[in-house]
Amino acid sequence: MLIVAVVVSLSMVAFFTEGGCGSGTGVVAGDFGSIAGRPFTRDEFFNAQREVIMAILMRTGKPPGSDEQMRRTLERETLARLLLLHKLKEEDIQPSTKAVGRVTQERIGDYPYDKLLSELVAPAGLTPEDFERFMRHEAGIQQLVATAGLSAKLVDPREAEVIYRREHQEMKVDLAVFWASNYLDQVVITNGAIGTYFTNRMAVYRVPERIELAYVEFAHSNYMAEAEKELGQITNLTAIVDEVFLKAGGTNAFPGTNGLPMTEAAAKQKIKDDELRRRSYVGARRAAAAFGNTLMSQPTPHTFKTFEDAAATNSHTIKVSPPFDRVRGLEDTDFPPEFRARGLALMTNINPIAYSPIAGSNSVYVVALKGRIPSEMPQFEKVQDKVTSDFKNGQARELATKAGTGFHTNLTNGLFLGKSFDELVAAHQVKVVSLPSFSASSDTLTNLDPRINFSFVQRMAQDLEPGKAAGFIPSVDGGSIVYLRQRQPVDEEKVKKELPNFISALRQYRQNEAFQRWFGKQAELARLTPPKRESELDTPVQIPQ
Numbered sequence: 053m054l055i056v057a058v059v060v061s062l063s064m065v066a067f068f069t070e071g072g073c074g075s076g077t078g079v080v081a082g083d084f085g086s087i088a089g090r091p092f093t094r095d096e097f098f099n100a101q102r103e104v105i106m107a108i109l110m111r112t113g114k115p116p117g118s119d120e121q122m123r124r125t126l127e128r129e130t131l132a133r134l135l136l137l138h139k140l141k142e143e144d145i146q147p148s149t150k151a152v153g154r155v156t157q158e159r160i161g162d163y164p165y166d167k168l169l170s171e172l173v174a175p176a177g178l179t180p181e182d183f184e185r186f187m188r189h190e191a192g193i194q195q196l197v198a199t200a201g202l203s204a205k206l207v208d209p210r211e212a213e214v215i216y217r218r219e220h221q222e223m224k225v226d227l228a229v230f231w232a233s234n235y236l237d238q239v240v241i242t243n244g245a246i247g248t249y250f251t252n253r254m255a256v257y258r259v260p261e262r263i264e265l266a267y268v269e270f271a272h273s274n275y276m277a278e279a280e281k282e283l284g285q286i287t288n289l290t291a292i293v294d295e296v297f298l299k300a301g302g303t304n305a306f307p308g309t310n311g312l313p314m315t316e317a318a319a320k321q322k323i324k325d326d327e328l329r330r331r332s333y334v335g336a337r338r339a340a341a342a343f344g345n346t347l348m349s350q351p352t353p354h355t356f357k358t359f360e361d362a363a364a365t366n367s368h369t370i371k372v373s374p375p376f377d378r379v380r381g382l383e384d385t386d387f388p389p390e391f392r393a394r395g396l397a398l399m400t401n402i403n404p405i406a407y408s409p410i411a412g413s414n415s416v417y418v419v420a421l422k423g424r425i426p427s428e429m430p431q432f433e434k435v436q437d438k439v440t441s442d443f444k445n446g447q448a449r450e451l452a453t454k455a456g457t458g459f460h461t462n463l464t465n466g467l468f469l470g471k472s473f474d475e476l477v478a479a480h481q482v483k484v485v486s487l488p489s490f491s492a493s494s495d496t497l498t499n500l501d502p503r504i505n506f507s508f509v510q511r512m513a514q515d516l517e518p519g520k521a522a523g524f525i526p527s528v529d530g531g532s533i534v535y536l537r538q539r540q541p542v543d544e545e546k547v548k549k550e551l552p553n554f555i556s557a558l559r560q561y562r563q564n565e566a567f568q569r570w571f572g573k574q575a576e577l578a579r580l581t582p583p584k585r586e587s588e589l590d591t592p593v594q595i596p597q
Contacts, residue, residue, distance in 0.1 A: 147191035275335030340409035359420035452530035
């Protein structure tokens with residue numbers, strides 16, 4: 053699957069409803085941005101956005117969520133897609149029907165086309181026309197990549213074999229570890245040490261400014277009765293459920309809690325229950341959006357009292373969150389990550405209300421800034437236990453570091469004098485972790501102690517000669533020394549079997565790398581401008597009735 057890195061980063065927010073692509077864009081006066089001075093039309097903008105959502109569907113098997121990270125990803129990829137489509141027109145790239153068919157076959161494999169449309173594309177609010185346009189453009193982009201990265205496709209097989217052997221040669225590594233936890237019992241706390249430690253690090257223990265959010269919660273469960281009523285009005289519901297059940301593949305597609313397939317009756321009931329939950333979610337979101345619109349329509353300026361009065365008028369109960377800051381305060385709640393982000397954004401707004409709903413797993417929220425709690429310095433007695441723990445851990449790390457650096461000197465000298473690694477660690481009673489064999493191409497090691505940074509060990513071992521050790525490297529948990537015991541010969545049969553595919557992958561990697569450099573240059577020259585929008589946080593999501 054082609055992966056195109058977005059080189060430019062512009063502020064462009066694309067709203068979409070839970071059905072896929074939405075209509076509430078927040079675009080001011082129909083301005084959808086431009087490229088090289090030419091404005092994008094509404095159709096161009098939304099078609100590109102739908103293609104991005106299609107790409108995410110094909111990549112992940114589900115439509116994009118509404119969290120802040122995904123929202124930003126959608127922003128960047130939509131703008132990148134517009135630039136790519138512009139370059140396809142500029143280069144007059146029109147892929148043949150055969151090329152489009154080949155790309156489609158690569159993407160969906162043996163997955164039935166009708167099933168793809170009904171179970172993946174349609175539930176995301178996309179159409180067969182969206183899918184066909186997306187695949188046609190994907191075939192064109194492949195041709196664009198091939199053209200822009202043509203020179204990079206030339207790979208010397210001998211060079212590729214050297215790279216393959218270097219990346220796949222397995223190494224046997226031992227770690228001499230010095231965990232701080234093993235030195236805690238050696239820490240001595242003298243009179244006044246904890247108090248002095250606290251005084252010198254008071255800034256660390258200062259409680260930062262926190263905020264409280266007032267919110268109106270629209271729980272999905274409150275809209276279940278309405279969802280049941282809607283479902284009960286579907287006259288051919290049984291036939292629809294039967295069709296969904298059969299298209300899913302029967303009972304095998306519905307595993308039970310015991311790992312075995314559900315019965316047919318239980319599976320069909322689950323289909324109904326899932327649809328009820330979906331409809332109740334839509335009901336909650338629609339109600340939250342309506343409340344957001346009500347808030348927007350209130351006389352300005354909007355204050356916290358605007359939020360209180362509108363809630364009272366509409367018989368909504370206002371709740372208040374626990375105090376929180378950028379990293380702490382909501383650990384024991386069910387609020388989604390966006391709840392914190394949206395609340396903190398209100399700290400810099402004159403307007404204290406966030407009109408756009410925040411979707412959680414069980415509820416949808418509309419929030420307003422209730423108040424700020426100033427930063428404060430807690431009394432020593434309140435944080436004494438934490439200060440003592442921090443002091444002991446810090447001292448233990450220093451002891452571990454001292455032991456590790458001291459042993460490294462002894463290890464280096466001992467290896468130079470011909471002593472073995474095993475002799476030296478035994479003589480100094482150093483704990484050793486022997487890792488399973490791995491290569492530079494290994495992704496992970498199973499059952500690895502979480503205190504060991506595998507990627508770091510990989511990099512250190514790659515530069516060592518067998519029988520040599522790297523320097524002591526401190527970490528938050530203490531530190532370690534990497535010792536390379538041996539490099540194992542690469543299996544020649546494996547080389548013969550895997551080298552052709554490796555050369556092909558290396559060629560593709562270099563081609564994409566060259567394309568991304570080209571694409572970055574085009575992005576710089578394109579004079580892209582994003583759509584002009586109202587503030588995202590101040591614009592409610594419009595949900596179709």
